[in-house]
Amino acid sequence: MSQVQSYFSQLxxxxxxxxxxxxxxxxxxxxxxxxxxxxxxxEKIVSAEPTIGYIHRAFEKLAERRPFNQITPITDRLNYxxxxxxxxxxxxxxxxxxxxxxxxRAQYMRIIVMELARIADHLVCNAVIGVDxxxxxxxxxxxxxxxxxxxxxxxxxxxxxxxxxxxxxxxxRDFTPGFHAKLKDFLKTFPVNFQEFANLLxxxxxxxDRVINAGPISAEMAxxxxxxxxxxxxxxxxxxxxxxxxxxSYDDFDFIIPVGQNGDTYxxxxxxxxxxxxxxxxxxxxxxxxxEGDYHADVPDYYLPPKDEVYTKMEALIYHFKVVMGxxxxxxxxxxxxxxxxxGELGYYLVSDGGRTPYRLHxxxxxxxxxxxxxxxxxxxxxxxxxxxxSSMNVIAGELDA
Amino acid sequence: MNLSNELVLARFEQEFPGVVKAxxxxxxxxxxxxxxxxxxxxxxxxxxxxxxxxxNFLSSLNGMHFPQHEGRELGVVYHLHNWVNNFRLRVKIxxxxxxxxxxxxxxxxxxxxxxERQEYDFFGIVFDGHPDLRRILNVDDxxxxxxxxxxxxxxxxxxxxDDRFFGRDGHEGRSFD
Amino acid sequence: MAxxxxxxEGYAGEGFFATSLSKAVGLARANSxxxxxxxxxxxxxxxxxxxxxxxxxxxxxxxxxxFSPRQSDLLMVMGTISKKMGxxxxxxxxxxxxxxxxxxxxxxxxxxxxxxxxxxxxxxxKVIPVDVYVPGCPPRPEQLxxxxxxxxxxxxxxxxxxxxxxxxxxxxxxxxxx
Numbered sequence: 001m002s003q004v005q006s007y008f009s010q011l012x013x014x015x016x017x018x019x020x021x022x023x024x025x026x027x028x029x030x031x032x033x034x035x036x037x038x039x040x041x042x043e044k045i046v047s048a049e050p051t052i053g054y055i056h057r058a059f060e061k062l063a064e065r066r067p068f069n070q071i072t073p074i075t076d077r078l079n080y081x082x083x084x085x086x087x088x089x090x091x092x093x094x095x096x097x098x099x100x101x102x103x104x105r106a107q108y109m110r111i112i113v114m115e116l117a118r119i120a121d122h123l124v125c126n127a128v129i130g131v132d133x134x135x136x137x138x139x140x141x142x143x144x145x146x147x148x149x150x151x152x153x154x155x156x157x158x159x160x161x162x163x164x165x166x167x168x169x170x171x172x173r174d175f176t177p178g179f180h181a182k183l184k185d186f187l188k189t190f191p192v193n194f195q196e197f198a199n200l201l202x203x204x205x206x207x208x209d210r211v212i213n214a215g216p217i218s219a220e221m222a223x224x225x226x227x228x229x230x231x232x233x234x235x236x237x238x239x240x241x242x243x244x245x246x247x248x249s250y251d252d253f254d255f256i257i258p259v260g261q262n263g264d265t266y267x268x269x270x271x272x273x274x275x276x277x278x279x280x281x282x283x284x285x286x287x288x289x290x291x292e293g294d295y296h297a298d299v300p301d302y303y304l305p306p307k308d309e310v311y312t313k314m315e316a317l318i319y320h321f322k323v324v325m326g327x328x329x330x331x332x333x334x335x336x337x338x339x340x341x342x343x344g345e346l347g348y349y350l351v352s353d354g355g356r357t358p359y360r361l362h363x364x365x366x367x368x369x370x371x372x373x374x375x376x377x378x379x380x381x382x383x384x385x386x387x388x389x390x391s392s393m394n395v396i397a398g399e400l401d402a
Numbered sequence: 403m404n405l406s407n408e409l410v411l412a413r414f415e416q417e418f419p420g421v422v423k424a425x426x427x428x429x430x431x432x433x434x435x436x437x438x439x440x441x442x443x444x445x446x447x448x449x450x451x452x453x454x455x456x457x458n459f460l461s462s463l464n465g466m467h468f469p470q471h472e473g474r475e476l477g478v479v480y481h482l483h484n485w486v487n488n489f490r491l492r493v494k495i496x497x498x499x500x501x502x503x504x505x506x507x508x509x510x511x512x513x514x515x516x517x518e519r520q521e522y523d524f525f526g527i528v529f530d531g532h533p534d535l536r537r538i539l540n541v542d543d544x545x546x547x548x549x550x551x552x553x554x555x556x557x558x559x560x561x562x563x564d565d566r567f568f569g570r571d572g573h574e575g576r577s578f579d
Numbered sequence: 580m581a582x583x584x585x586x587x588e589g590y591a592g593e594g595f596f597a598t599s600l601s602k603a604v605g606l607a608r609a610n611s612x613x614x615x616x617x618x619x620x621x622x623x624x625x626x627x628x629x630x631x632x633x634x635x636x637x638x639x640x641x642x643x644x645x646f647s648p649r650q651s652d653l654l655m656v657m658g659t660i661s662k663k664m665g666x667x668x669x670x671x672x673x674x675x676x677x678x679x680x681x682x683x684x685x686x687x688x689x690x691x692x693x694x695x696x697x698x699x700x701x702x703x704x705k706v707i708p709v710d711v712y713v714p715g716c717p718p719r720p721e722q723l724x725x726x727x728x729x730x731x732x733x734x735x736x737x738x739x740x741x742x743x744x745x746x747x748x749x750x751x752x753x754x755x756x757x
Contacts, residue, residue, distance in 0.1 A: 025667055026617060028646035033619050033664060053539035054664045055619050058696040060524070061548060061555050073693060080621040096430050124624070143631035150628070160628075161717050162621055226460060226513030244488055335430040336481055336492070338461070347462055349481065362464035364481070369462075372516045398620050401539055401661075540698060541663045548697055557697045562690065 018046055021383070025054045029387045031128060032397030036374075036386075043382045048375040052368075052400050059402040063361040067326025068094050069168055069302070071361070076162040078363060079399045082121035082342040084113045084153070084165045089339035092247055093348040094168050097335045098302065105293040106170035107249040111286045112183070113156060113165060114248075114339075115279040119190075120149045121342030122230075122272040122279075125394040129269050130201055132391045133210050138197050145193055148186055155179035169303040170296025187284060191277075198273060208266060215377045215389025216264040225373040228366050229344025231393055234271045235263030241340040252289075253282050265385075265392040272394075301328055329354055343367050343394055367399035405454075405489040407433040413454050421445055434492040439478075442495050443505040443531075446480065450510060457482040457491060460511040463518070465525035467499075469551050475499035476527055480507075506531040524549035601739045608652070608678070609734040610640040615651035617671065619658030622685035625717040626657050634720035639727055648674040653730060654707075659687035660700045672707045673756055677742045682730055683709045684723060686716045708750050 019042075024035040035051040059078070063071050075086040088110050095102060102110075123142045130138040150160040155178045157165040166172065175183075201207045217227075222235040232239055238257045242250040258274035260267025296303050300319045309316035322328050332354040338347040347364030370393065378386040407427055414422050414435065424436040437445055449457045459482065466477035474496035482491045495504065506529040507514035518529040519538040526547035529535055537544065546553055556565070587606060589598030618626055629636050630644075645651040648671045660668055672681065683703050686692035689712040691701035703709060710733055713726035741747055 025664065026646075026671060053537075053541075054661060054667070055659055056539040056661050056663065056698045057659055057694045058548065058555070058698050062694065062696055065555050077621055080624060099429070124627075140632050143628060144633060147628065147631070147633045160719065161625055223459065224512050226511070239485060244485070245490075331429075333429045334434075335428060336432060336461075336490070337430065345461065347481070349462065349464060349479070351466070360464075360466055362462065362479075364462035368516065368520075369513055372513065553697075555697065556695050557701070560695075560701050562701055563695060 016041060023386075025051075029132060029391070031391055032395055032400065034371075034395070034397060034400060038383070038386070040383065045378050045381055045383065045386055048378055048386075050371065050374060052371070054401065055397050056401040057398075059363060060361060063358055065357060067328070067356050068330055068358070069323065069328075070326060071358070072166075073162065073164050075363075076164055077398050078346070078365060078402060079121065079342050079367070079396045080162060081124050081396060082117035083161065083163045084117040085121075085339060085341050086346060087163060087165050088114055088248070089337065089341070089346055089348060091166050091168050092339065093335060093337040093350050094302075094330060095297075096337050097333055097350060097352060098168075098299075098330055100169050100297050100299050100302070102170055102248070102297050103294045104249065104291045106295050106297070108286045108290050109171050109175065109295060110166060110248050111250065111253070112283050112290075113153070113171075115283045115286075116149050116152060118279050118342055119276050120146050121394070122276050125342075125392070126197075126201075126269055126272050126276075129211070129265065129388065129392050130207075132388055133207055135201060135204075135207065138200050141193065141197050145190060148182070148190070152179055152182050152186065155182060167296065167303055169299045170294070172296075174295045183283075183287060187280070187287070191280065194276065202270065202273060211265040211269060211388060211392070213262070214265040214385040215381060215392065216262045217373065217377050218263065221373065221376065222263060222370075225376075226369040227344065227373070228370070229341065230268055230271045230275060231263070231370055232344065233258060234260035234267035236261055241338050241345050245338060247337070247339060253285055255282050265388050268392045326356055329356055330358075338364070341366060341399075343396070343399065344370065363402055365399045365402055367395050368402070371395055371400055405484065405487045407431075410455065410489070410491065411435075413452070417452060417455075418445055418448065428492070432490045432492055434479075434494055436494045436496070439495040439497045439504050442478075442480075442493070443507055443510060446482070446493065446507060447510045449482065455484065456486050457484045457489075459483040459485055460507070460513055460517075461490070463507070463514060463521065465521040465527050465549070467525055467550050471496070473498045476502050476525060478504055478521065478527060502527045503530050505529070508532055523547070526550070601737070602735075604739065605735040605737060609731040612639075612641055612653045612680075612730070612734065613643055613645045613651045614641050614653040614655050615645055615648055615671070615675070617654060617656045617658075617668065619656075619660065619664070620687070622657035622688070622715075622717040625720060625723065626655070626684070629720040629723050634724065636724065636727065639724070639731070641727070648672075649676065651675060652679055654679065654681045655684055656681065656688045656703050657684040659685075659692065659694055660703050660706075661698050662700055663698070665700050665706050668703060669706045669754075669756070678734075678737070680710045680730055680734065681707055682711045682713060682726055684713045684715075684726065685718060686714055688712075689714060692716060706754065707756075708754060 018039040021038045021040055024030050025033040033054040037049045038045050039047045059074050072087050075090045076083040078086045123146055127139040127142040153163050155176050157163050217235050219236040222232050236259050238259045240257045255278045258271050260271050304323050305316040305319050310320045330352045334351040336349045338345045344366030349362040350358055351360040353359040377389055421437050422435045427433050449455045461481040461483045463480045476499050477496040480493040521527050522535055523537045523540050587598045587602035589596055683689045688703050691699050711726050711729045715722050
């Protein structure tokens with residue numbers, strides 16, 4: 001045997017050691033800070049060990065310190081790509097516990113705002129899936145659309161991203177004429193721009209070859225791991241909190257729940273695309289049928305009275321003082337309320353002891369729950385597919401760690 | 403068959419007699435039952451597999467701390483959801499802080515893995531049989547369980563904020579019975 | 580409104596312009612900073628919006644984002660830094676080559692923000708030296724651009740030997756960065 005041949009025969013008998021690759025916590029492709037220590041056999045991943053908590057901000061402990069209307073800014077920062085949904089979920093939780101009935105107009109206004117937030121969240125996720133496969137154009141186009149959604153949020157509440165939108169009992173102000181104009185313009189032009197983005201990626205041969213069968217999960221495993229939201233619907237189960245346990249008049253609307261088949265990245269991408277279209281349909285319906293009426297319930301205990309009354313009437317001044325200083329007690333009891341967040345069932349379990357702050361507030365955070373399945377989903381996949389799986393699962397670090 | 407709180411309680415009496423120690427319906431209409439901590443894994447597994455109850459989904463679990471309840475300081479609340487009949491249920495267990503051991507649910511639902519780790523991290527509840535019980539959100543070398551009521555929210559060693567100006571003196575006395 | 584940038588002081592003649600080296604270097608550095616977006620939470624999304632076409636950070640010379648600390652000049656810390664993340668941030672800062680600048684974007688990076696809790700670092704200046712703080716929760720893209728422009732002012736006017744000066748060494752020692 002020649003020297004070269006003997007060298008190569010020696011190589012065959014070397015047992016391979018698994019390579020350890022540290023993915024994160026700071027990494028360009030992991031959108032958010034969480035760490036994965038991967039054990040790899042060449043390019044294939046054998047096992048992964050996730051470490052999270054790099055942005056643990058102690059929301060649950062913080063909530064025990066803050067009065068009820070001051071917890072809304074914290075809920076903003078859970079899934080910060082779709083903050084209005086988190087805000088509304090919290091307001092509905094408190095309204096459930098306090099027994100407040102929100103008028104129909106306010107409910108429809110909430111639906112419009114929540115669906116706009118859902119569109120914004122899915123736009124980020126899909127644009128970022130595009131970026132991770134190398135398609136950067138979709139990102140620039142869709143972030144322009146997000147700017148228009150931000151403009152609308154600014155009309156309602158004054159902030160772009162972490163909105164603190166709505167109040168306990170309704171909305172803080174009626175839709176301004178600027179909002180009406182912007183929404184009409186959005187409803188006319190967004191479908192066109194969105195179709196451009198869809199044409200770039202949805203039936204793109206390169207994109208499809210890249211993302212089909214990347215990170216699949218079966219429906220049974222998804223349910224066992226507590227998946228909800230678009231990730232579960234991509235696996236084939238049509239569970240949607242808006243349909244299962246409707247809140248805020250969602251049962252007045254008729255919309256399809258898109259489901260996928262294999263639960264892979266392509267299905268997650270397509271489910272989100274279709275959900276954007278369905279959200280647009282809901283907004284159209286809600287806006288066309290927006291009922292007349294009050295934009296907030298008549299609950300002076302929780303909702304700030306109008307400013308002219310505060311300056312002239314005594315009770316209004318007292319209510320204003322109590323609400324702003326957070327001295328309004330919520331009745332004793334416990335309540336669990338879930339909304340369909342951008343990533344799935346966002347649940348709030350509120351235990352109140354009759355004080356001005358919650359006794360215990362637990363957030364059921366969908367990202368935290370379904371990220372557990374990530375090591376299972378990438379077993380045997382290649383590293384680049386693992387990156388795609390992570391970005392298609394739409395893991396938002398704020399919701400992961402809370 | 404549509405489930406209701408009464409039907410579920412009746413089924414409990416039929417299938418697991420004597421397991422339910424207390425029950426009440428919350429203001430959100432969800433039934434809460436309290437059971438013994440030793441049986442929680444078995445009972446929840448049977449609830450998942452039972453042909454009538456069919457609680458196929460564990461929505462969430464979280465810990466509770468009531469420092470003023472002697473012998474029942476710590477608790478765990480499980481939120482179950484039956485997708486076939488759209489029925490939710492809360493299962494609660496309470497146990498003393500001196501012996502915070504609870505059987506794990508990871509054998510019944512894999513999703514309980516990280517949920518239990520989070521409650522261990524926050525309250526120090528030890529889930530027996532958990533494959534990997536260690537801290538998940540806080541730093542690994544933290545030696546207290548921060549969500550317990552006796553611990554302050556703020557970091558006591560910070561120097562740039564003066565507690566006097568925030569009106570905090572560390573005493574948030576409250577009662578809950 | 581003037582749309583041309585200000586010329587540094589110097590002596591101009593037919594076909595040449597003479598100025599001090601620090602001014603020339605400062606001008607070059609300021610207009611081609613390579614940022615490292617250390618985006619942890621909500622401020623990171625506002626940064627993405629600033630990089631987008633509406634507010635366009637690329638016209639300030641920051642077209643090329645570098646996620647590798649070895650190849651970047653400006654560390655943009657955007658978002659809450661928890662105590663678990665502090666050592667990671669310090670390691671990333673140490674890996675950057677001189678000259679380097681740090682901008683703390685958002686209330687959480689500047690001082691802990693609304694999260695006055697046991698697990699959040701009350702400001703990144705507890706672990707690394709910071710040049711510019713941008714307040715806001717999250718700061719609007721205009722505020723972020725204002726912060727970047729202030730960094731550009733700092734970069735333009737930095738003396739060439741600043742990184743070797745005893746004051747700077749003393750600053751690094753304060754943070755135990757060798």
